[in-house]
Amino acid sequence: MEFRDLKKQYQILKQDIDAAMVGVASSGGYIGGKYVTELEGQLADYVGVKHCISCANGTDALSLALMAWDIKEGDAVFVPDFTFFASAEVVAFEGATPIFVDVENETFNISSTDLERKIQSVIAEGKLTPKVIITVDLFGLPASYSEIRLIADRYNLLILEDGAQGFGGAINGRRACSFGDISTTSFFPAKPLGCYGDGGAIFTDNDNWAELIESLKVHGKGSFKYDNVRIGVNSRLDAVQAAILKVKFKAFREYELEDINKVAAKYTTLLQEVVDTPIIPENYYSSWAQYTIKLGSKEQRDNLQMKLKEAGIPSMVYYPTPMHKQSAFSADKFTADFCPNSTSLCQRVLALPLHPYMNDEDVNKICDLIKVINL
Structure with missing residues (x-):
């Protein structure tokens, strides 16, 4: 996959x-x-x-x-x-x-x-x-x-x-x-x-x-x-x-953007009672560069990522480090409570496979696995 x-x-x-x-x-x-x-x-x-x-x-x-x-x-x-x-x-x-x-x-x-x-x-x-x-x-x-x-x-x-x-x-x-x-x-x-x-x-x-x-x-x-x-x-x-x-822009306009939204919607339907799924505010439309879920802790996130990898399912962490903790920006000058949401998200986010050509079988496989993992 x-x-x-x-x-x-x-x-x-x-x-x-x-x-x-x-x-x-x-x-x-x-x-x-x-x-x-x-x-x-x-x-x-x-x-x-x-x-x-x-x-x-x-x-x-x-x-x-x-x-x-x-x-x-x-x-x-x-x-x-x-x-x-x-x-x-x-x-x-x-x-x-x-x-x-x-x-x-x-x-x-x-x-x-x-x-x-x-x-x-x-x-x-x-x-x-x-x-x-x-x-x-x-x-x-x-x-x-x-x-x-x-x-x-x-x-x-x-x-x-x-x-x-x-x-x-x-x-x-x-x-x-x-x-x-x-x-x-x-x-x-x-x-x-x-x-x-x-x-x-x-x-x-x-x-x-x-x-x-x-x-x-x-x-x-x-x-x-x-x-x-x-x-x-x-x-x-x-x-x-x-x-x-x-x-590629022709395909993007004609069907890719619509199709990737359908894949994202299926993810949300299957996972919304299991993990914290992405929120799209009213009157907003996403182009879904990533489908990013949130877990309760870093331990849960890392465990889920490991189990997905064992099943041959790729996932990515965007992003593991907030900007203020990057070495290039003198991370030691910021207090521990600086930008708390960003710091927390870096510990809890996980992006799942997503693209316009993804089939229902793959989405179902991923969601079924997430449902049975002890989160």
């Missing part, structure tokens, strides 16, 4: 994907070109924003947004404590200071209550200037943007939506990657929409930011390739990945 069965997906899409890759090879154009331009247009239309700028990966997408906003030393950027390292890494890389914010126990996403508390604390201390809130649409579920936007406006902060796991999710029909002043996503293979390597994209309605990011991602270019007007980076999505993404 595969955790996310990309091999099965390829077999189903093989004819179109192979043709797309051959088409790029035959064209002789491997960087930029029509495949990239067409993909960017399709993604922008789907999300509902004016601009989509593709780049080399999701981490670069975040970095390019912060570069466009001139985030630097002395700035404070608020980041969920329960997320992948890159969401805070990019802040530190620009010389700014990540301020870790606890998450909601139910949704895994940033807590608006703790967010405002941390903003007020930074202002009161007076050493850093609050600039940006990085929200993360964790495991496919968009963050609570109605509350977060009110807070951002109250303190004159920008919102950078990290939609690496959230692409395809929605709130009241409005799609993820449209809620930030700038939003980003990742096309890492295991993401809801993934390519066959690394890739990423940036979304915004702001013409000036879009133009600046287009420059920054290609060595700070000006009017042409060898006119460099600023210091930039080399972060481009290649044509082969764009061609593959066009094929």
